[in-house]
Amino acid sequence: MCAVSDDVQISVRKMDMRYRHETLLKDLNFDVHTQDVFVIMGESGCGKSTLLRHMIGLTRPRHGDIFYQGKSFWHCGPEQREEMMQHFGVMYQNGALWTSMTLVENVALPLKQFTTLTRRKIKHAVEFKLALVGLDGYGDYYPAELSGGMRKRAAIARAMALDPKILFFDEPSAGLDPINSKRLDELLLELRDNFGATIVVVTHELDSIFSIANNSIFIEPKVKSIIGRGNPKKLLETTDNPKIIEFLTRGERYE
Amino acid sequence: MDSKKSPKWSLDITTIDAGEMCLQLSGTWKMRANLPDIDIIKKSLGKHTNISKLRIDTSALKTWDTGLLTFLRDLHRLCEAQHIDYNPEELPKGVQSLLLLAEEAPEKYRHLFSSHRISLFEKVGTETLKITAIIMGIIIFVGDISLSLYRLFLGKARFLISDLILFFQEAGVYALGIVTLINFLVGLILAYIGAVQLSQFGAQIYIANLVSIGVIREMAPIMTAIIMAGRTGAAYAAQLGTMQVNEEIDALRTLAIRPMDFLVLPRTLALVLMLPLLCLYGDLVGIMGGGIIGVFVLKLSILRYSVQTLSSISIADVFLGITKSAVFGILIAVASCHRGMKCGRSAEAVGKATTSAVVTSLVLIISADALFAVFTNALGI
Numbered sequence: 321m322c323a324v325s326d327d328v329q330i331s332v333r334k335m336d337m338r339y340r341h342e343t344l345l346k347d348l349n350f351d352v353h354t355q356d357v358f359v360i361m362g363e364s365g366c367g368k369s370t371l372l373r374h375m376i377g378l379t380r381p382r383h384g385d386i387f388y389q390g391k392s393f394w395h396c397g398p399e400q401r402e403e404m405m406q407h408f409g410v411m412y413q414n415g416a417l418w419t420s421m422t423l424v425e426n427v428a429l430p431l432k433q434f435t436t437l438t439r440r441k442i443k444h445a446v447e448f449k450l451a452l453v454g455l456d457g458y459g460d461y462y463p464a465e466l467s468g469g470m471r472k473r474a475a476i477a478r479a480m481a482l483d484p485k486i487l488f489f490d491e492p493s494a495g496l497d498p499i500n501s502k503r504l505d506e507l508l509l510e511l512r513d514n515f516g517a518t519i520v521v522v523t524h525e526l527d528s529i530f531s532i533a534n535n536s537i538f539i540e541p542k543v544k545s546i547i548g549r550g551n552p553k554k555l556l557e558t559t560d561n562p563k564i565i566e567f568l569t570r571g572e573r574y575e
Numbered sequence: 576m577d578s579k580k581s582p583k584w585s586l587d588i589t590t591i592d593a594g595e596m597c598l599q600l601s602g603t604w605k606m607r608a609n610l611p612d613i614d615i616i617k618k619s620l621g622k623h624t625n626i627s628k629l630r631i632d633t634s635a636l637k638t639w640d641t642g643l644l645t646f647l648r649d650l651h652r653l654c655e656a657q658h659i660d661y662n663p664e665e666l667p668k669g670v671q672s673l674l675l676l677a678e679e680a681p682e683k684y685r686h687l688f689s690s691h692r693i694s695l696f697e698k699v700g701t702e703t704l705k706i707t708a709i710i711m712g713i714i715i716f717v718g719d720i721s722l723s724l725y726r727l728f729l730g731k732a733r734f735l736i737s738d739l740i741l742f743f744q745e746a747g748v749y750a751l752g753i754v755t756l757i758n759f760l761v762g763l764i765l766a767y768i769g770a771v772q773l774s775q776f777g778a779q780i781y782i783a784n785l786v787s788i789g790v791i792r793e794m795a796p797i798m799t800a801i802i803m804a805g806r807t808g809a810a811y812a813a814q815l816g817t818m819q820v821n822e823e824i825d826a827l828r829t830l831a832i833r834p835m836d837f838l839v840l841p842r843t844l845a846l847v848l849m850l851p852l853l854c855l856y857g858d859l860v861g862i863m864g865g866g867i868i869g870v871f872v873l874k875l876s877i878l879r880y881s882v883q884t885l886s887s888i889s890i891a892d893v894f895l896g897i898t899k900s901a902v903f904g905i906l907i908a909v910a911s912c913h914r915g916m917k918c919g920r921s922a923e924a925v926g927k928a929t930t931s932a933v934v935t936s937l938v939l940i941i942s943a944d945a946l947f948a949v950f951t952n953a954l955g956i
């Protein structure tokens with residue numbers, strides 16, 4: 321578990337997370353490989369979003385560290401961290417779109433800030449990203465003028481704006497209709513296959529979990545740690561933990 | 576994370592005689608690599624008029640990202656527009672499926688008359704309608720507050736007493752510091768202004784009259800109201816505006832709780848009841864500020880100054896000041912809550928609501944004060 325092999329994109333080592341004086345999760349160890357679709361599972365409130373916040377550089381872990389391609393993420397200067405963060409694309413659980421900008425402006429902002437593309441190329445790139453999430457023609461809308469699911473999709477488009485190496489999605493398909501949810505799954509696989517993206521997803525969508533994930537961790541708040549890991553299909557076959565079985569079968573599996 | 580220089584893209588355009596053009600894409604087609612514009616293709620299509628077929632050769636293409644995809648999308652559109660045959664199946668599989676994902680999306684009908692021009696008359700008309708709508712909105716809002724108050728007297732208004740107490744605290748005790756400072760300084764300034772003039776006539780003692788009447792009738796009510804507009808009015812607008820953004824106000828409505836009663840009423844009550852109290856307190860502090868100058872700078876005796884001050888204060892003036900304060904309180908509360916409740920659903924809108932709450936409050940306060948001056952003069956108060 322300690323040697324960091326070549327194709328490991330993210331490795332989390334001995335990480336403790338806490339809010340104020342309460343430890344949320346402790347001694348987390350896991351690896352995300354390049355081009356993984358890595359799913360973080362667990363009941364709501366167990367700390368999945370918090371784990372993502374640590375991984376994307378918003379909250380410093382209490383102990384331990386995260387390594388991106390072997391480079392320490394938290395025991396280095398803020399400049400190096402920012403440099404690494406430029407390769408991330410993040411979709412927050414509640415979208416976190418900038419409410420005073422239209423969708424086009426939301427998706428264009430990263431492009432304007434971090435590339436030297438011409439305005440026309442930015443416009444076309446933004447239109448393409450919005451089309452990918454099925455929001456073609458909604459570019460001039462403000463977030464407040466969209467439905468919840470549409471806002472979620474716009475947030476996904478924004479996360480993809482720079483074709484990042486690593487994509488973090490916090491419950492992307494919660495609130496999406498089955499058709500869009502399926503399109504999203506397809507999109508994630510295409511991004512992985514074509515852009516070589518590594519994708520970390522928090523999701524409860526069982527269909528997605530089984531169809532796109534090739535690796536996962538399962539967080540259990542009672543023991544404040546990971547109680548299951550690996551490909552979800554295999555995990556379900558091999559585990560004897562009733563909690564994981566219940567989660568992955570919605571409690572509908574009969575023995 | 577790899578920052579090594581990637582090989583460049585290249586694009587070769589060749590024309591085969593039978594009206595066919597071939598594009599050969601090779602190398603690395605990445606967004607940041609200053610990719611070619613679709614205009615290049617357009618240009619060379621313009622040179623050869625009889626092109627009816629386009630082939631794309633991507634056999635030497637290495638890595639690519641969105642940059643390639645947007646280029647191909649543009650190309651696709653161009654071909655469609657110029658009725659050129661183009662076979663996307665020659666593209667790499669990944670490119671095809673991503674382009675397909677983008678096309679599949681149920682396209683929204685674009686606005687049909689987006690290029691519709693607006694005439695001057697139409698502009699004037701819509702602006703006028705907007706302004707009347709705003710004025711109507713304010714009138715309706717005032718009506719709603721009145722109904723709320725009526726329900727309060729009937730005991731039917733629903734709000735949290737704990738909220739009300741918090742608002743009293745916020746608009747009262749917590750404002751004491753700034754109210755003290757400002758009114759003290761205003762009293763001091765008044766005394767200084769008067770001192771220069773009155774000492775020319777040897778009438779320093781009338782500083783006491785100037786300060787007490789000036790503070791009680793005008794300065795304390797005005798200054799306190801301005802402070803509260805900037806402090807509490809802005810806070811109200813921002814709170815209600817943010818609640819509007821988060822749909823919290825809608826959530827109250829669906830519970831059949833009237834936002835007017837639940838949110839606006841306690842805030843209004845707090846301002847209307849606290850402002851006169853703060854104003855009374857401001858009177859006291861302002862007079863003290865003037866007194867300090869009288870006693871320490873002009874060397875008047877404390878006793879003489881106090882007696883002069885007391886003899887110059889009339890109950891009518893004090894009531895006038897308090898009445899003004901109460902009116903200012905209503906104006907601030909109405910302006911701020913109205914702006915907050917009518918806030919749009921974005922961060923920017925909250926900022927606008929807050930700014931406009933303060934500006935509106937100030938304009939209303941000063942205008943109302945001018946009206947007071949005219950009426951009190953006419954009535955001889």
Ligand SMILES: Nc1ncnc2c1ncn2[C@@H]1O[C@H](COP(=O)(O)OP(=O)(O)O)[C@@H](O)[C@H]1O
Nearest residue numbers: 339340344362363364365366367368369370371
């Ligand atoms: N800013 C915060 N301060 C204190 N506790 C927090 C904060 N944010 C989240 N928590 C707590 O951390 C726990 C995990 O939250 P979160 O990571 O959002 O869960 P989820 O797994 O549903 O994403 C919850 O119990 C929540 O109460």
Ligand SMILES: [Mg+2]
Nearest residue numbers: 368369413490
């Ligand atoms: Mg969460």
